[in-house]
Structure formats: C-alpha cells, structure tokens
Amino acid sequence: MSRLVVDQVSKTFGHAPVLDAIDLDVADGSATAVVGSSGCGKTTLLRVIAGFENPDAGTVSIGGEVVTRQGFSVPPHRRAIGYVAQDGALFPHLTVGQNIAYGLGGGLGGKRKHREHIAELLEMVSLDPSYADRRPHQLSGGQQQRVALARAMARKPKVMLLDEPFSALDTGLRAATRQAVAETLRAAGMTSILVTHDQEEALSFADQVAVMCSGRFTQVGTPEEVYAAPADLFTAGFLGDTVLLDATIGTETAETVLGRIPVQVNAPTGTGAVMMRPEQLLARSVTDGHPGRATVRALEFRGADVVLTLDLDGCPEPIQVRRVSVDAPAVGDRVDLEVLGAAVAFTSEQCTAAGRASGSGATSTGMTVPDAVSAV
Ligand SMILES: Nc1ncnc2c1ncn2[C@@H]1O[C@H](COP(=O)(O)OP(=O)(O)OP(=O)(O)O)[C@@H](O)[C@H]1O
Incomplete structure (x- = not known):
C-alpha cells in the first residue's frame, strides 16, 4: 500500500509563508496533479514530501507510515520516493543503460545482472532496449524524460513525484510523452503527484487535481469537478x-x-x-x-x-x-x-x-x- 497523506503541512521561508496548512490525500496507485501559478508553492510541497525540506508543522505519511512530523524526519533515500525533475537530470557522460543502472544502485551498469532489468525498464517506458547504449544527447527531449522516469522507477518507489517534467518539450512531444508517462505509471500501479502550471496537462493526466493559490488549495477534486464545478472564481479562471x-x-x-x-x-x-x-x-x-x-x-x-x-x-x-x-x-x-x-x-x-x-x-x-x- 502506498497511499500518500499530507496533513496540515505549513512551511515559511524567512517571513514568507509558502505552504499554509496543506491537506492532500493521494489514494494508493492513483495520480494527482498539483496545478498553480509560478511561485505558489508547488515545488516546495514536493520537496517536503520527498524529505528535501522539513515543514514547520504538519505530517506526511506514505503507506500508513509517518515520514515527517515535528522533530522527526525519515531521510529522503529511505522514503521509497522517485523524483523526476523538469530537465530529467540525466548524467550526460553515462549511457542510458548506465543512467538507469545508477537508479538500480550497486554500480554503473557493467554488471550483467542489471542488463535484463534495464531492458525491462526501457520497455516499460516504451523505449527499445537498444537505446541502452546511447548517450542522452542522442535522444529526443521526450525520450530523455522517459529514461529519467525509468531511472526513477528502477528502485521500485512507493510514490513517484514529477516536477514539471514535460515543460521543456514542444507541444506535440509534450502531449505524447505525458500520455506515455501516465500510462506507464498507471500500469505499474504507482501512486504519483505531477506538479505543473499547465491546466490542460493537469486535467488530462490525473485522477485528482489540486488547484493551488498562495500556498493553499482552493479546490481538490476530480478533473471533471474542478473544471465544471469550480469552488470559486479563481479556480474557474485558472482552469480554463x-x-x-x-x-x-x-x-x-x-x-x-x-x-x-x-x-x-x-x-x-x-x-x-x-x-x-x-x-x-x-x-x-x-x-x-x-x-x-x-x-x-x-x-x-x-x-x-x-x-x-x-x-x-x-x-x-x-x-x-x-x-x-x-x-x-x-x-x-x-x-x-x-x-x-x-x-x-x-x-x-x-x-x-x-x-x-x-x-x-x-x-x-x-x-x-x-x-x-x-x-x-
Ligand atoms: N529555499 C528557499 N529559500 C527561500 N525561499 C524559497 C526557497 N524555496 C522556495 N522559496 C520561495 O517560495 C516560494 C514558492 O516557491 P516554489 O518553488 O515552491 O513555487 P512553485 O509554485 O513551484 O513555482 P514555479 O512554478 O515557478 O516552479 C517562492 O516565492 C520562492 O521564491
């Protein structure tokens, strides 16, 4: 079970409140999109969930286990969380296979036991296993993002966090990559959160959409609910x-x-x-x-x-x-x-x-x- 629960999480940088008593419940195996304008606190929320930032108040639990509460924090590498950043952040000097092997741990992929696993992970993200020998610059932006996802999935995380992973891609590639990633996560039954400032992306990707404004959620609901029955005029205007x-x-x-x-x-x-x-x-x-x-x-x-x-x-x-x-x-x-x-x-x-x-x-x-x- 990998239900993710964020309960009353607040975070202030200096005197600026960035997260204000945030609640979020992401069901086991489901996808939630957090959407909001630049600077509203989306990445900070992901960083708190991943364990890169400690909140001032509130708790985070994964699969029923509290990983963050006042005075207690499970370190990021023990949280069983995968993280895909905006630029994928592949190592340019390593091959695709070596990048994924890095995610597997225990070496950089020369090991034969990893080969099969790397091929499986590439297939999971709809890439031919022969890509394992290429370097990142020999792939398109969308293919690089799928390798980044494969690397993040290699450790079999309970929760996948995606921080605007499609924003650097052009429109056509963006839609195709988004669909491929959504299908991969759904097929793997992985609990995931996608952060984006793109309304269409949020509505098409997720089972649940959380609309953020100045560190608070204005509404959390299914894509149909938040679009067709927005709770307030900010939410209405932000989503379309x-x-x-x-x-x-x-x-x-x-x-x-x-x-x-x-x-x-x-x-x-x-x-x-x-x-x-x-x-x-x-x-x-x-x-x-x-x-x-x-x-x-x-x-x-x-x-x-x-x-x-x-x-x-x-x-x-x-x-x-x-x-x-x-x-x-x-x-x-x-x-x-x-x-x-x-x-x-x-x-x-x-x-x-x-x-x-x-x-x-x-x-x-x-x-x-x-x-x-x-x-x-
Ligand atoms: N480590 C930090 N120290 C001080 N301020 C920070 C820090 N991290 C984030 N902030 C501030 O917190 C606010 C929210 O930042 P955050 O990156 O969470 O926003 P965001 O919604 O992800 O924005 P974007 O869509 O532009 O990435 C911003 O005003 C930012 O400058």
Whole structure:
C-alpha cells in the first residue's frame, strides 16, 4: 500500500509563508496533479514530501507510515520516493543503460545482472532496449524524460513525484510523452503527484487535481469537478476560459441577458453572476428573419474550432464563445445562443472577494471579478 497523506503541512521561508496548512490525500496507485501559478508553492510541497525540506508543522505519511512530523524526519533515500525533475537530470557522460543502472544502485551498469532489468525498464517506458547504449544527447527531449522516469522507477518507489517534467518539450512531444508517462505509471500501479502550471496537462493526466493559490488549495477534486464545478472564481479562471454574466439566481435557474438558464444544484440564491465555459454557449446563425441574440464582432479560426467574439444584446461588454469550425457563423452575422448544460452560480460577495484577491476586471455586465476570469 502506498497511499500518500499530507496533513496540515505549513512551511515559511524567512517571513514568507509558502505552504499554509496543506491537506492532500493521494489514494494508493492513483495520480494527482498539483496545478498553480509560478511561485505558489508547488515545488516546495514536493520537496517536503520527498524529505528535501522539513515543514514547520504538519505530517506526511506514505503507506500508513509517518515520514515527517515535528522533530522527526525519515531521510529522503529511505522514503521509497522517485523524483523526476523538469530537465530529467540525466548524467550526460553515462549511457542510458548506465543512467538507469545508477537508479538500480550497486554500480554503473557493467554488471550483467542489471542488463535484463534495464531492458525491462526501457520497455516499460516504451523505449527499445537498444537505446541502452546511447548517450542522452542522442535522444529526443521526450525520450530523455522517459529514461529519467525509468531511472526513477528502477528502485521500485512507493510514490513517484514529477516536477514539471514535460515543460521543456514542444507541444506535440509534450502531449505524447505525458500520455506515455501516465500510462506507464498507471500500469505499474504507482501512486504519483505531477506538479505543473499547465491546466490542460493537469486535467488530462490525473485522477485528482489540486488547484493551488498562495500556498493553499482552493479546490481538490476530480478533473471533471474542478473544471465544471469550480469552488470559486479563481479556480474557474485558472482552469480554463470563462463567460460571466450578471444574474439573479434562483434554486434551479438564473435570470440573465440570455434569459432563464439552468444552474448547477446547491447554487447560492440572490444577486450574483453565473459562469459558463465558452463551449457551453453554442452560437448558430439565425434564419427566417429571426432576430437572434447577438452579432458576431470577430472570429478567430483555430482549425478544429473557432472563437467568436459576440456583441450580446443588452450587454455592454462583448463575450467570447467557442464552437466547432464547420458551418461557423461569419463576422456580422446575427446569432442565437443555445446554453449547453448548467451554469455555475457565484454570489456578489464571491465575485467581489475574487476581484480583491487577484486584481479586478468586470463581468460582461459590469460586476467586479478577477481579470483572469472575465476574459476568454
Ligand atoms: N529555499 C528557499 N529559500 C527561500 N525561499 C524559497 C526557497 N524555496 C522556495 N522559496 C520561495 O517560495 C516560494 C514558492 O516557491 P516554489 O518553488 O515552491 O513555487 P512553485 O509554485 O513551484 O513555482 P514555479 O512554478 O515557478 O516552479 C517562492 O516565492 C520562492 O521564491
């Protein structure tokens, strides 16, 4: 069993609190992504879990065994933790096989008993065993990261920590490497944490996503929960583009400039705003002289889909929506808008608090909310 539990962990550097009573529970064999903007404390959390930093308060347990608590710390090499850093950190003067053998311990790989094991580890990360004789510079960036993972897995750790391991790779390679690494970890049944500042990476990689802001988690949940039902406007804006409309919120629906639209269950009632993802508003050109609700101001073609900037009737600010590019409306067209699914409702107080926390902007109808949230 290798469940990882972080309980009320705090850490301050000088006078700056970096981790503030963090709780995190990563189930045995599952993957959690910790996502947040630069400097919010993600790497510090990984370093505390790995044992490279001691927290000021709180405990860390792996497989039911406490490895960190006040005045007690199991050294990093006794924690059965694998760590893959941003650049993979392979030794450039050693072959791939020797790099992995370093992870196996007891020598640099000249030993025959290691050969089979190295070949198995290379296969596990979808690399041909013949790569064992190459040096790191003879591999692509994605292949190097997979070797780094193989080296980290060689010691059969209970928990794998991945600190932005794909950030140096270009877009295509990044997605492919991420998928290969996720599959490898899942197949090995390894408990893992991926740190990233990339929302898409977090949502696609993990069983659980923890969104971090200034040393605290704003929300921890499944990728679907944190994306579709964000707990607050920071989380909503951090995980994707949003459309915000002023609203009078009832128990199941809200009144907006788009008319009455469904809101998710347990919504707060009263005056506030509703948030939808741009793909929840389906724009269609009107036909048969129907007046429509908005005029297309601009269109950005992105291949598979388009982003439409719309002047919505009764709304002083334009909104942006996304739809498939096939049969997309053109600039100047009048469009109708169909709402797909339910909106998330936020009270005026939540909007104001979010605006205070991260610099203010406005909803499409003028309510104060964070800049990151109001723009697509
Ligand atoms: N050893 C240290 N001494 C002093 N301050 C530190 C130390 N390590 C980290 N910090 C500070 O703690 C804060 C959080 O750093 P951390 O590396 O955990 O952030 P992060 O979320 O991983 O950022 P990034 O995404 O840019 O890597 C930063 O302000 C950083 O400068």
